[in-house]
Amino acid sequence: MRVDGREVSVTGNLLQPLLRRTNDIVRFALAAAFLAVVITSSLITRNDWVALERSISDIVGVLTPTQSNLVYLLYGVAILALPFVILIGLIAAQQWKLLGAYGAAGLIAVLSLSITGNGIAAPRWHFDLDDRLRTVLSQFLDDPRWIAMLAAVLTVSGPWQPARWRRWWWTLLLAFVPIHLVVSAVVPARSLLGLAVGWFVGALTVLVVGTPALEVPLDGAVRALVRQRFPVTGLAVDRPAGPGPLVLTATAEGSDGAPPAQAIIEMYGPNQRSGGFFRQVWRWLRLRNSETSPLIASMRRAVEHRALMAIAVGDVGVANTSPIAVAALDRGWTLYARSPERGVTVDSSSGPDAVTLVWTSLGVLHSHQIAHGDLRTSEITLDDGTALFGGFGSAEFGASEVQLQADIAQLLVSTTATFGAEPAVRAAIGVFDKDTVLTASRRLTKSAVPARIRNSVTDAGAVITAARDEVMHETGADQIKAETITRFTRNQVIQMVLLVALVYVAYPFISTVPAFFAELRNANWWWALLGLTVSALTYVGAAMALWACAAGLVSFRNLVIMQVANTFAATTTPAGVGGLALSTRFLQKGGLGALRATAAVALQQTVQVITHVALLILFSVAAGTSADLSHFVPSATVLYLIGGAALGVVGTFMFVPRLRRWLGTAVRPRLTEVLSELAELAREPKRLALIVLGCAATTLGAALALWASVMAFGGGTTFITVTVVTMVGGTLASAAPTPGGVGAVEAALIGGLAAFGVPTAVAVPSVLLYRVLTCWLPVFVGWPVMRWLTRKDMI
Structure with missing residues (x-):
C-alpha cells in the first residue's frame, strides 16, 4: 500500500467476516413494525385513506395531462430499469456472494404477494410496446409485487453499496407516492403494502446472511500516526474486525540506529458502538443511577475517554500503555493507537508477592479517586516489581464510593481465581482496612459482578462464594448482606x-x-x-x-x-x-x-x-x-x-x-x-x-x-x-x-x-x-x- 509517497507493507487478512450488526436487528424490528402498521391501518382506515389521497391529489395535481404523461413515463422508465441497474452494478463489482441473497429476496417478496385463495397467481408483466407506453409502465408502477421486489433488493444490496447510491435509489423508489399525487392519480393501497413487505423481506434476508463491514481506511490510519511522529513502515493484522475492533501492529523505523518502534492500533467500525449503546441503555434501565456511568453514544467520545483515562492512570505510574493517537477516519471509522503493554500478564505462576503488588497498585488508583471498572487479570501486568493496569474503557476519574467498592469486589474475584481466596483477601485487607473490604464484599453477587469479570474466570459462582466466605472468616462477620444494585429486585x-x-x-x-x-x-x-x-x-x-x-x-x-x-x-x-x-x-x-x-x-x-x-x-x-x-x-x-x-x-x-x-x-x-x-x-x-x-x-x-x-x-x-x-x-x-x-x-x-x-x-x-x-x-x-x-x- 502506498500512502503519500510512502510504501507501507500490509500483512494479514483484512477481509472482515459477515456479521449481524445491531443495525441489522434494528432494521428488521422497524420493518416488522412498519408492516404491522400498514396492515392494521389498511384494515381500519382504508376508505378514509383513499378519500384523503383524492383530496390531496386535487390540491397538488397541477400538471396538465401532457405534463402528467411525461412525468409518468420518465418515472416509469426509471423504476423499470432500477433492479437491472443494481444487478449490473453487483456483477461489475464481482459481488458474487450477494447475487444469491439478491435473487432470494426478490423472489420471496414477489411470491409473498402472489399467494391467493386459489393458489399462487403469477405476475402478468408484459413488454408489448404496441400498446401505449404509459399502459406498459403502469403495470409495474401500480403492481405491489414490483414495488416489493424493488424494496427487497434495495435493502439487501444496500450494505454493499456506497451510501450515495443507496440514498438516491431509495429516494427514487419512495418518489412513487408524491409523483402519483402530482399526476392526479391515487396511490394504490397495495403499493404501500408492497413497500412494507419488500422492506421486511429484505431486512430478514440481511439478518440471516449477515452484512460485510465497510472498507477499512488504512491510509487514514497511517496519516494519523505520521502526524504524531510515528512514520509507519508496516502493518500486521493481529485480529480481524468482528464483535470487537480490528487490531493491528504498526512498525516504524527507529532513528539513529535504534530498533524499530511498534504501536498497537485498534480500529472501530461505524456500527460497533450501536451494540454498546444498547447495552448501556439496558444497564441504565436495570441498575440504579449510582451503578451506571453517563451514556456515551459516540464511538469517538468513547475512544477519547479511554485515551484520557490512560493518560490519567499513566500520570500516577500504574498504566502499562500510553496513547499515541486518537483520530476519526473516513467512512465512520475511529482510530485508537497506543504503545504495547509493558510487563508480563499476571497468572498463577507470577509468584507469591504478585497478589500484594496488584492490590497495592489498586490502592494507588483509589488514592487518586480513579476507578478502573474492568479488573480482569488479562488487563494486569507486572513490570519491574510494580503491577500495571491496561484497558481503561470502563475507568472513571473522580469515581464515586460505589465505583471504588465495585473495583475491590472485581479484584477479589480475579485474584481469588488466580491466587486463591486466602491470599487475595489478606492482601486486600493489607491495603484497605477490614471495614472497606467487608463493605465491598456485599457486591460479591452475580448481579453486581459484571459479566466480563465472571466470564474471565472458571466457575465464577464457586469463586465468588469462596471470596465471600474468606472475607467473613478474616473479618469475623457472621453474614454478608448482598448489596442491592438493581432498580427492581426479584x-x-x-x-x-x-x-x-x-x-x-x-x-x-x-x-x-x-x-x-x-x-x-x-x-x-x-x-x-x-x-x-x-x-x-x-x-x-x-x-x-x-x-x-x-x-x-x-x-x-x-x-x-x-x-x-x-x-x-x-x-x-x-x-x-x-x-x-x-x-x-x-x-x-x-x-x-x-x-x-x-x-x-x-x-x-x-x-x-x-x-x-x-x-x-x-x-x-x-x-x-x-x-x-x-x-x-x-x-x-x-x-x-x-x-x-x-x-x-x-x-x-x-x-x-x-x-x-x-x-x-x-x-x-x-x-x-x-x-x-x-x-x-x-x-x-x-x-x-x-x-x-x-x-x-x-x-x-x-x-x-x-x-x-x-x-x-x-x-x-x-x-x-x-x-x-x-x-x-x-x-x-x-x-x-x-x-x-x-x-x-x-x-x-x-x-x-x-x-x-x-x-x-x-x-x-x-x-x-x-x-x-x-x-x-x-x-x-x-x-x-x-x-x-x-x-x-x-x-
Whole structure:
C-alpha cells in the first residue's frame, strides 16, 4: 500500500467476516413494525385513506395531462430499469456472494404477494410496446409485487453499496407516492403494502446472511500516526474486525540506529458502538443511577475517554500503555493507537508477592479517586516489581464510593481465581482496612459482578462464594448482606406479577359489583359480621396447624400475620402454589432449613387433605342422600376419563426411565419424609390434635362463613348441607387453572346451593358475599401485609 509517497507493507487478512450488526436487528424490528402498521391501518382506515389521497391529489395535481404523461413515463422508465441497474452494478463489482441473497429476496417478496385463495397467481408483466407506453409502465408502477421486489433488493444490496447510491435509489423508489399525487392519480393501497413487505423481506434476508463491514481506511490510519511522529513502515493484522475492533501492529523505523518502534492500533467500525449503546441503555434501565456511568453514544467520545483515562492512570505510574493517537477516519471509522503493554500478564505462576503488588497498585488508583471498572487479570501486568493496569474503557476519574467498592469486589474475584481466596483477601485487607473490604464484599453477587469479570474466570459462582466466605472468616462477620444494585429486585418483580394477576382475575367479579350492591340493601349485617369474624378465625386455625407442623420453632403471632399475606399469594397464583411458596419462605426466614421448612408445609397440606376428606364423608352421611348433587358432581363418564388419564400418567412415569428416576430421586425422599413425620405425629397426640384442630377449623370456618352469608340473605338451609356444598364445591373448583379458582368456585357453590334447594335469588348474592369476606377483603389486606413482611425480612 502506498500512502503519500510512502510504501507501507500490509500483512494479514483484512477481509472482515459477515456479521449481524445491531443495525441489522434494528432494521428488521422497524420493518416488522412498519408492516404491522400498514396492515392494521389498511384494515381500519382504508376508505378514509383513499378519500384523503383524492383530496390531496386535487390540491397538488397541477400538471396538465401532457405534463402528467411525461412525468409518468420518465418515472416509469426509471423504476423499470432500477433492479437491472443494481444487478449490473453487483456483477461489475464481482459481488458474487450477494447475487444469491439478491435473487432470494426478490423472489420471496414477489411470491409473498402472489399467494391467493386459489393458489399462487403469477405476475402478468408484459413488454408489448404496441400498446401505449404509459399502459406498459403502469403495470409495474401500480403492481405491489414490483414495488416489493424493488424494496427487497434495495435493502439487501444496500450494505454493499456506497451510501450515495443507496440514498438516491431509495429516494427514487419512495418518489412513487408524491409523483402519483402530482399526476392526479391515487396511490394504490397495495403499493404501500408492497413497500412494507419488500422492506421486511429484505431486512430478514440481511439478518440471516449477515452484512460485510465497510472498507477499512488504512491510509487514514497511517496519516494519523505520521502526524504524531510515528512514520509507519508496516502493518500486521493481529485480529480481524468482528464483535470487537480490528487490531493491528504498526512498525516504524527507529532513528539513529535504534530498533524499530511498534504501536498497537485498534480500529472501530461505524456500527460497533450501536451494540454498546444498547447495552448501556439496558444497564441504565436495570441498575440504579449510582451503578451506571453517563451514556456515551459516540464511538469517538468513547475512544477519547479511554485515551484520557490512560493518560490519567499513566500520570500516577500504574498504566502499562500510553496513547499515541486518537483520530476519526473516513467512512465512520475511529482510530485508537497506543504503545504495547509493558510487563508480563499476571497468572498463577507470577509468584507469591504478585497478589500484594496488584492490590497495592489498586490502592494507588483509589488514592487518586480513579476507578478502573474492568479488573480482569488479562488487563494486569507486572513490570519491574510494580503491577500495571491496561484497558481503561470502563475507568472513571473522580469515581464515586460505589465505583471504588465495585473495583475491590472485581479484584477479589480475579485474584481469588488466580491466587486463591486466602491470599487475595489478606492482601486486600493489607491495603484497605477490614471495614472497606467487608463493605465491598456485599457486591460479591452475580448481579453486581459484571459479566466480563465472571466470564474471565472458571466457575465464577464457586469463586465468588469462596471470596465471600474468606472475607467473613478474616473479618469475623457472621453474614454478608448482598448489596442491592438493581432498580427492581426479584421479590418486587414477583409482587408486580401477582398484582397484575390479581387485577386480571378480579375483573369478572368487578363486573357483577353493581347488582351485588343492590342486593346488599336487603342483607342482615349481623350475619355478615359473623361471617367476617369466622373468616378471620380461619387464619388462626391455619397458623396453629402450620405452627405445630414446624414443632413450634417459629413465632405464632407472626405466623398468623403471614396467613393474611398468604391469602394474597395463594389467590393470585393458580392452584395456590404462591401460598405454599410463601409459607416455605417464611419458615426458612424463621430459622428452619430449606428441607425442614418444605417438609413442614407438606405435612400441613397432607393433614389438611386427610381432615378435609374425613369431614366430607362425615357431613355427607349426616346430610343424607336426598339432595340432587348432579349439578356440581361430575358424571360417571367424566370420572372414568379422569381415572383413565390418571392411570395413563402413572404408567408413563413407570415406563419412562427419566421420569422413573425423577420419582425415585426427587419425589420418593420427600414422600418418605412426610410419612415419617406422620408416624412421628402419631406418637405425639397433643401435637397431632393441634394440627387436626387447626385444619378442621380452616375447613369448618369456611363453611360457617358461607352459612352466615346465606342466612344474611334469608336462606333457610342447614349448616350441615352448606358444609357439604363448601367442601365438595371447593374440592372441584381447586382443579380450575384460574388463580384462586375465580369463576369456578362461584359456579360450584351456586350450583351446590341450588342442588340443596336454595333459590337462585339467595344463592348468588350469598356466594358473592362469602367470596368478599373470605377472598377479596383478605387479598387486598394481604398486599400491604406482604410488603410489610418483606421490609421486616420475614419472607
